[in-house]
Amino acid sequence: MSRILYSLTGEDESRPFSPHCWKAVMALHHKGLEFEEKLLPFTEIPTVEGGVTKIVPLLRDEDTLVSDSFQIALYLEETYPFAPSLFGGEGGKAMARFVEGYSQTTIHPAVTAIALMDIHNMLDPVDQVYFRKSREALLGKPLEEAFPDRDASIAAFTDKLRPLRHMLRSQPFIGGASPLFADYIVFGALQWLRVATGSVHLPADDPALDWFERCLDLFHGVGRSVG
Structure with a gap:
């Protein structure tokens, strides 16, 4: 191919x-x-x-x-301009840049606080050495000491999705009636958490969880097929 x-x-x-x-x-x-x-x-x-x-x-x-x-x-x-659009125009590209900023500055740090050791433990021994060295250089401390209260990080995670939850009052996807690349940005962050830890750590009645489940079902459940 x-x-x-x-x-x-x-x-x-x-x-x-x-x-x-x-x-x-x-x-x-x-x-x-x-x-x-x-x-x-x-x-x-x-x-x-x-x-x-x-x-x-x-x-x-x-x-x-x-x-x-x-x-x-x-x-x-x-x-591939004749295939379904990922952005829906120039405004969609600009929106996706904003969503990317939100995801990487708010959601990603929150996921890291929960899943850091899970990610380390998923790696083979050679990659564990690389991961530990590179991440400890960024964090300035041993991995085990970086986020000592995992339960508190999980409890705080739901609040990081308030902008998504607020938007879902008006529409089913960030892209509107159907998903765009902006949806996949946030989906990627939550899928990272799900695969690494086995859960996205959201209440069962959370609209953000409902949105994530809809994303998991897209494209014949490609996201759901990994876990």
């Missing part, structure tokens, strides 16, 4: 967990494009495609290489 998406995995390849890779997976399905997903551990990413990137997702589409989930979405939108 000429279209390949390089994605991140831990020791168990049946549980890809990267939020950014999930954005790209959902974007490709949204466009109705066939692709092969090649799963890589952290330490093997620099060995593919001539070492063009140290991070994934990385998309090869024929002779074109595109890295970064948002850049992949923009590329797909431009290259």
Whole structure:
């Protein structure tokens, strides 16, 4: 197959967990494009495609290489304009940038506080060494000491989704009546949490959970097939 998406995995390849890779997976399905997903551990990413990137997702589409989930979405939108739109116009691109900022500055830190050790434990021994060294350099302390009160982090998580919950009073998806790339940005963050820990840690009656369940069911349940 000429279209390949390089994605991140831990020791168990049946549980890809990267939020950014999930954005790209959902974007490709949204466009109705066939692709092969090649799963890589952290330490093997620099060995593919001539070492063009140290991070994934990385998309090869024929002779074109595109890295970064948002850049992949923009590329797909431009290259396949007759497939369903990921943005619904320039305003949708701008909205998605805002949602990306919200997700990465609010949701991602909250997920990290809950799932840091779960993610570490998903990795093979070589990747555990890499993960520990790189994350401890960022956090300035041992992984085990970075977020000592996991229960408190879980209790605080529901509040991080207040903007999503507020929006769901008016429409079923961030994109409106149907999902757009902005939905896949937030979905990727919650899927990261779900795959790493086994739960998104939201109350059963939470509208944000209902939205996430709808996203899991998209594209014949591609998100639900991993857990």
